Amino acid sequence: MTTQLQATSVTTAVDVEAPVERAFRVFTDGIGSWWDPGHHILEAELAEMVFEPRVGGHIIDRGTDGSECRWARVLAYDPPHRVCFSWDINLSWQLETDPAKASEVEVTFTPEGPARTRVVLTHRHLDRHGDGWEGMRDAVGSGWSLTRYAEVAGQR
Amino acid sequence: MTNHAEVLTALADPTRREIFERLARSPSAVGDLARQLPVSRPAVSQHLKVLKSAGLVTDRVAGTRRVYSVDSAGIAAVRDYFEQFWQQSLVRFRTAASQPIQEET
Numbered sequence: 001m002t003t004q005l006q007a008t009s010v011t012t013a014v015d016v017e018a019p020v021e022r023a024f025r026v027f028t029d030g031i032g033s034w035w036d037p038g039h040h041i042l043e044a045e046l047a048e049m050v051f052e053p054r055v056g057g058h059i060i061d062r063g064t065d066g067s068e069c070r071w072a073r074v075l076a077y078d079p080p081h082r083v084c085f086s087w088d089i090n091l092s093w094q095l096e097t098d099p100a101k102a103s104e105v106e107v108t109f110t111p112e113g114p115a116r117t118r119v120v121l122t123h124r125h126l127d128r129h130g131d132g133w134e135g136m137r138d139a140v141g142s143g144w145s146l147t148r149y150a151e152v153a154g155q156r
Numbered sequence: 157m158t159n160h161a162e163v164l165t166a167l168a169d170p171t172r173r174e175i176f177e178r179l180a181r182s183p184s185a186v187g188d189l190a191r192q193l194p195v196s197r198p199a200v201s202q203h204l205k206v207l208k209s210a211g212l213v214t215d216r217v218a219g220t221r222r223v224y225s226v227d228s229a230g231i232a233a234v235r236d237y238f239e240q241f242w243q244q245s246l247v248r249f250r251t252a253a254s255q256p257i258q259e260e261t
Contacts, residue, residue, distance in 0.1 A: 008235075009235075010235050010238045010239045010242060012239065012242040012243055012246055014246040014247070014249070014250050015250075016249070016250045016253040016254050017253075017254040018253045018254055022253060023253050026249065026252050026253040027249060027253070030252060030253075033252045034245070034248040034249040034251065034252035034253075035245065035248070036244065036245060036248065039241075117253075119246065119249070119250075121242055121246060123238050123242060126234050126235060126238060127180075127234075129234060
């Protein structure tokens with residue numbers, strides 16, 4: 001896995017042992033199978049995540065009490081090679097209702113062989129979150145990310 | 157990994173955050189900032205020193221003025237945050253996607 005940093009974006013790449021179609025399907029339709037269960041902005045307990053497979057659709061968190069949160073707008077949907085969605089979450093992990101303050105995530109899927117796919121994720125326009133420093137400080141300060149990353153990485 | 161602690165400490169102060177956000181909108185000299193804010197010129201200079209030390213702002217000489225602007229590293233903490241988040245998430249994704257499509261039992 002490699003990560004590159006540019007001025008206002010982060011790019012992370014990973015190779016998965018799966019055909020490109022499966023990699024795309026797991027990322028989109030199967031998003032609930034890998035998304036960190038600790039990172040949802042619903043009050044209620046999470047029941048499911050839905051990735052609507054079309055431009056103009058949303059990524060939706062649904063709670064066990066019927067509540068839901070549409071935290072991303074699907075901006076591009078080109079199976080099995082590319083998907084792009086908005087990141088309508090501010091740095092305090094609350095819904096961002098102003099599209100001008102939303103960042104953007106693009107993911108590309110490139111076959112490296114019949115059962116191997118390179119997945120490159122770019123999260124760009126991070127500067128649009130510019131006034132959320134305090135929330136980010138709290139989130140970073142809680143120390144979840146490195147700890148959880150080490151836990152997950154350590155299992156492999 | 158950048159200097160999280162220094163960046164976050166620098167931006168924890170409301171006046172410094174205000175200065176940083178103003179510089180993000182447009183590069184300015186010390187005097188410009190002192191006129192816009194309810195703080196003295198020496199205080200602005202002191203805040204800029206802290207921001208510069210944290211790698212958040214940079215300065216250059218333009219004629220007789222020293223102009224401050226946001227360093228491209230100014231959003232380093234935000235990038236670090238998402239770098240960590242996506243690395244962790246893609247490890248989970250790789251695990252999910254690489255599992256056999258059907259278990260042969």
